[in-house]
Amino acid sequence: MNADTATMSDTAVPPGKTGTWWFLASEIPVFGGLIASYIVVRLGSAGWGEASGHLNFSLALINTFLLLTSSMTVVMAHAAAQENDFRRVANFLGLTVLLGLGFLGVKAVEYTTEITHGFTPAAGIFWSFYYGMTGLHALHVLAGVIANTVLWIGALRGTLARHGHRVELAGLYWHLVDIIWIFIFPLLYLA
Amino acid sequence: MSNDTSRAPAGFWRSYVFSTDHKVIAKQYLSLGLFWALMGGATAYLIRWQIAHPDTEAPGWGFIAPDFYNMLVTMHGTIMVFFVAMPILLAAFGNFLIPLMIGAKDMAFPRLNMLSFWVFFLASVVLMASFFVPGGAAAAGWTGYPPLSAKMEYTGVGWGMNLWLLALALEFASFLLGGVNFLTTAMNMRAPGLTWFRLPVIVWMQLTAAVIFMLSVGPLIAGAVMLLMDRLIGTTFFLPEGGGEPLLWQHLFWFFGHPEVYVILLPGLGIVLDVISVFSRKPVFAYRPIIYSTIIAGFMSFIVWAHHQFISGIDPRLAMPFSITTIIISVPFAFVIFSMIATLWRASITFSAAMLFAVGSLGVFIFGGLTGIFNGSAPVDIYIHDTYFVVAHFHYTLFSVVFFGSFAGLYFWFPKMFGRMMNEALGKIHFWLTFIFFNAVFIPMHLVGLRGMMRRIANPMQYEFLKPLEPLNMFITLSAILLLLSQLFFVINFFMSLVRGKAAERNPWQANTLEWTTTSPPPHENFSTIPTVYRGPYEYSSPDAAADWLPQDRPLTASQAAGR
């Protein structure tokens, strides 16, 4: 934002945050569309309970724990950034990255087990949606892990201090990814 | 921001290729869009040749096989919507005008802006590449309905279709990033005194279009991922034999597809309103209600989509609600059209080339809007769906903004963009030829459609009942060829003016908005000092000024200031 011009700011929200929220607003219909499709196709058919019974509930539960905790650690990083304590920022960002990698690792184990047991994406409509929803979500987790890693490295090196607000922005994206999982988990594993 | 904006970037590459200056980026989008317009026109020529003279050799090309024809109609639609309309109307005009019209130095995120263009460039490369892979480019219609699109065996197109999906995904990403930029810039960086309701209409239109796009494209992104998975890894989202639902794709596509046409429409309407105002020397009639109508129409655009699916096997109970919403959405747009007419009413009009195109756009859009009413009413649509009546309808509505609107904008803002004047005489010839031949192409097309000619068939003459339409189809094709050739007047004018046009002054049209207060073209960072705004953009023929125009940034007189 150009500090030397007296600009009219409608929202008094910094541009980075405004931009990030617009981006999140556009992500909502992506997963919303996918999830809505899953809901109606599932409600309209019979017998998906059989297929979903082959999912590994315990692993998904672990993933839920990992992601929820990582949401907590990333907002702790944001609080530390506001206090300009970039050592704490680095610690919490590092934790967030580890938890995110853990999520992806567990997902990889799940996928491998399922595929070796014959439950490939081609195994039926339930599996199409399972791989579609969790796969697209996992790609978003990966993107978040990458973004958080970049910030983590910046915190370790001391270069993040000038752009401390970016921790909040990355956190906003990360929370959205968490919220999407909050819905995917029951839809696939509990229903 | 860490990039130093206090010096203009040096060097060819940073100035013209990897620039973060919104004006350069706008011109990059414009160039790429105009290139694709050429490609889209070429596909149109081949399509029309094949219809009028089926299974003969098209001059300059050769024989058109049925599979190739399917690819032509697919790519014509894809190119025109996503690679011509979007980059020119939204990205080029939006990028160029928004910072200038709000009195800002550049967009809120200049580097993101540059990234947006290069992502779009990548999308273009991917789409172009899809023509050259084995099996050719996508051939399942620009709407890509499965099951046809879901399995390679059905079309014979393999990687062409996958690349098509990838190109679209990249294009969507580019415009999502662009939308973030447009909205954040307008929300945060308006000049002092520039309240929301002092913005030119086109800025409101660009912003509304950006919001509509960003909120509607999601389900199609989801659908595209699903379709790609069906094609590549064996999922069965849209394949009935695997428990999938072909109709689901249609809903996901059109949930976006319908708002998308308004995304394209709104900037065009904005251009027309602003140009009409300048050359009528009158304020835009009912400025605020126009804004409200546009926003209402934006909301409503999300609840009309299934009118594209009336005969596709949807639950019949959906037909009535979607018919009703479709008819209702014509109301806010009609209001905007009436406001355009009211702006012209009793005005002292100058018919410059830009104005001709603006008024032409208005006329063409009215015609298209009227036929929309027939299409939107389910009982009528049952008979005209998938005929050339629909094709005629949407060419009227789309052409009015994509071509007439873009030309109006280009003739109007060319001096500001390039610092030179275009040739007015050539511009007027361009208009009349385009207007005459456009109508010659598309008015008969309504008749052809009403007589039952269906869309997307390579050889209408294989059907007895369509044989009597051959003379009409030949007439349409001839007119289409003449329409395409008429564009040479624009091409020649454009390039000639770039190098030899008369040097443009700051404000050749004596217009009020902020872009006209700076030099033509504007310098890097646009303004030597950020302007302060004292009034709205449409103070033409105002009692407060001796001249028939009153710029937004002219300070108030002492008495005016006391009176406020």
Place this chain on the structure above:
Amino acid sequence: MSNAHSRHYLMIWIWLLALVVLSVAAASILPKTQALVLIFAVAILKALLVARNYMHLKNERAIIYAMVLIPLTFVIILLFALFPDFVYRG
């Protein structure tokens, strides 16, 4: 100051975990339909907790709320519009 924030974030985390436990318990104890209702109500509650507290929505201006609620509304409209074609088979 940061201690107050940190404590708050930790509390929310505890609540979130408790809600997960609740959902899992419901799935095994309650009959199917009731379990589903509870589970999805809990999911909405968890999402609200994260959005309002971790994403600071409760401190943000109305425009930011609109940027979330409007797309959500459209998604819900899409969801219900899909019911006739896929859930209510003729």
